[in-house]
Amino acid sequence: xxxxxxxxxxxxxxxxxxxxxxxxxxxxxxxxxxxxxxxxxxxxxxxxxxxxxxxxxxxxxxxxxxxxxxxxxxxxxxxxxxxxxxxxxxxxxxxxxxxxxxxxxxxxxxxxxxxxxxxxxxxxxxxxxxxxxxxxxxxxxxxxxxxxxxxxxxxxxxxxxxxxxxxxxxxxxxxxxxxxxxxxxxxxxxxxxxxxxxxxxxxxxxxxxxxxxxxxxxxxxxxxxxxxxxxxxxxxxxxxxxxxxxxxxxxxxxxxxxxxxxxxxxxxxxxxxxxxxxxxxxxxxxxxxxxxxxxxxxxxxxxxxxxxxxxxxxxxxxxxxxxxxxxxxxxxxxxxxxxxxxxxxxxxxxxxxxxxxxxxxxxxxxxxxxxxxxxxxxxxxxxxxxxxxxxxxxxxxxxxxxxxxxxxxxxxxxxxxxxxxxxxxxxxxxxxxxxxxxxxxxxxxxxxxxxxxxxxxxxxxxxxxxxxxxxxxxxxxxxxxxxxxxxxxxxxxxxxxxxxxxxxxxxxxxx
Numbered sequence: 407x408x409x410x411x412x413x414x415x416x417x418x419x420x421x422x423x424x425x426x427x428x429x430x431x432x433x434x435x436x437x438x439x440x441x442x443x444x445x446x447x448x449x450x451x452x453x454x455x456x457x458x459x460x461x462x463x464x465x466x467x468x469x470x471x472x473x474x475x476x477x478x479x480x481x482x483x484x485x486x487x488x489x490x491x492x493x494x495x496x497x498x499x500x501x502x503x504x505x506x507x508x509x510x511x512x513x514x515x516x517x518x519x520x521x522x523x524x525x526x527x528x529x530x531x532x533x534x535x536x537x538x539x540x541x542x543x544x545x546x547x548x549x550x551x552x553x554x555x556x557x558x559x560x561x562x563x564x565x566x567x568x569x570x571x572x573x574x575x576x577x578x579x580x581x582x583x584x585x586x587x588x589x590x591x592x593x594x595x596x597x598x599x600x601x602x603x604x605x606x607x608x609x610x611x612x613x614x615x616x617x618x619x620x621x622x623x624x625x626x627x628x629x630x631x632x633x634x635x636x637x638x639x640x641x642x643x644x645x646x647x648x649x650x651x652x653x654x655x656x657x658x659x660x661x662x663x664x665x666x667x668x669x670x671x672x673x674x675x676x677x678x679x680x681x682x683x684x685x686x687x688x689x690x691x692x693x694x695x696x697x698x699x700x701x702x703x704x705x706x707x708x709x710x711x712x713x714x715x716x717x718x719x720x721x722x723x724x725x726x727x728x729x730x731x732x733x734x735x736x737x738x739x740x741x742x743x744x745x746x747x748x749x750x751x752x753x754x755x756x757x758x759x760x761x762x763x764x765x766x767x768x769x770x771x772x773x774x775x776x777x778x779x780x781x782x783x784x785x786x787x788x789x790x791x792x793x794x795x796x797x798x799x800x801x802x803x804x805x806x807x808x809x810x811x812x813x814x815x816x817x818x819x820x821x822x823x824x825x826x827x828x829x830x831x832x833x834x835x836x837x838x839x840x841x842x843x844x845x846x847x848x849x850x851x852x853x854x855x856x857x858x859x860x861x862x863x864x865x866x867x868x869x870x871x872x873x874x875x876x877x878x879x880x881x882x883x884x885x886x887x888x889x890x891x892x893x894x895x896x897x898x899x900x901x902x903x904x905x906x907x908x909x910x911x912x913x914x915x916x917x
Contacts, residue, residue: 473587476614496562513568518849521842538783553782553888560895567899571907574861581868588643595636633680641675645688649695650867655704680735683884759821779832823885843877
């Protein structure tokens with residue numbers, strides 16, 4: 407009797423044949439200790455495996471792994487986990503379009519989408535006026551083109567997510583999955599900061615375990631104490647997830663002890679990190695979550711309770727009770743009897759920012775074309791000077807400060823959204839970027855109103871609260887054009903995704 411093999415039954419034979427061919431192919435390269443071609447072929451097989459096992463479900467991993475900006479050290483490619491995932495998703499997206507193996511979903515077209523394409527078009531003109539190569543491949547007279555790649559990949563994530571829908575059940579889990587990458591990053595950076603000798607063994611797997619590379623080790627505060635900077639993101643993330651899922655007034659209830667513990671654990675982590683801007687963010691997350699729920703009574707209670715706690719802390723500063731120095735640094739904006747060195751450190755940080763902005767906007771040393779922008783790259787000579795100054799901590803730097811601060815200036819890290827935007831895309835770019843910053847906030851607010859009373863409410867609150875605060879942070883507190891543009895692209899894709907999902911959900915239940 408003739409027996410016909412099905413495609414599924416053929417898979418073991420195909421795998422065995424491919425394995426034999428790969429073993430023969432890799433033998434010569436192993437002998438020559440040339441592992442790059444082997445890694446390329448393995449990467450191809452991994453992609454094919456993922457494509458046939460996950461298909462377009464791979465798209466849902468983009469938000470889950472978006473927070474993993476470190477790279478897998480053993481891979482011979484200079485990409486982060488986030489970048490690798492978006493690259494794979496982009497290939498699946500392109501193949502699905504070519505072979506028409508996807509369920510076509512039309513992306514929504516909102517005002518924010520219009521401003522995204524306007525800003526992408528302007529950034530393209532900036533690139534062509536300031537062409538840049540990559541230092542790793544000896545590119546031209548200007549180097550530092552990696553942010554362009556980041557924007558391209560973020561744009562792909564935006565295009566992909568804008569054509570996706572998620573189920574109500576998955577939306578309830580998504581914030582926890584997204585928090586998972588924050589927890590892993592905090593663990594990796596915390597291990598690097600607290601156990602550097604042990605972490606170096608793990609750094610061979612993931613580079614965030616390397617305290618030198620991730621820059622989040624324990625920082626000298628001139629008073630013999632430390633800032634636990636690796637706790638910053640995790641603390642803010644815990645607070646955001648609690649206030650997104652629960653009305654902040656519920657935290658005062660006896661039956662919400664677990665939620666209250668999580669919230670105040672997050673607040674403690676923020677204080678241990680010593681960042682004033684994150685403490686402000688934690689307070690604003692709570693306030694915005696309350697306002698979105700239209701609970702004026704709760705907002706008044708929170709203001710009274712928060713004001714009372716601050717008064718108690720300020721009062722304790724005048725007693726013999728020793729408040730941790732990291733707490734004090736985060737609270738120095740309040741009137742209190744704080745450690746003198748901590749106050750000087752915080753004051754010096756603010757004055758340093760103001761001086762950076764003044765120098766950047768009144769001279770042409772760091773911004774050459776204020777009207778149209780210098781693009782993401784910088785002159786190779788400046789790049790090499792910056793690297794040498796970072797390596798030589800005793801070199802004289804900007805404003806009499808250390809060499810790292812000079813490197814901040816050269817790299818465009820001005821700790822200001824508007825100033826960094828002028829550095830990269832000029833005043834024209836700033837005039838085009840500000841409408842984008844505000845329109846995504848308006849779009850987020852509209853989606854919050856859509857999501858109320860639906861199973862998507864928790865997920866939408868988690869995604870939207872930081873977006874609503876985006877204009878405030880970008881302009882006044884702590885902004886950076888490079889990362890902000892990249893995150894706006896991602897966030898818009900996510901908002902488009904939940905917009906489509908909520909519309910489908912309401913259509914299915916007849917609303």
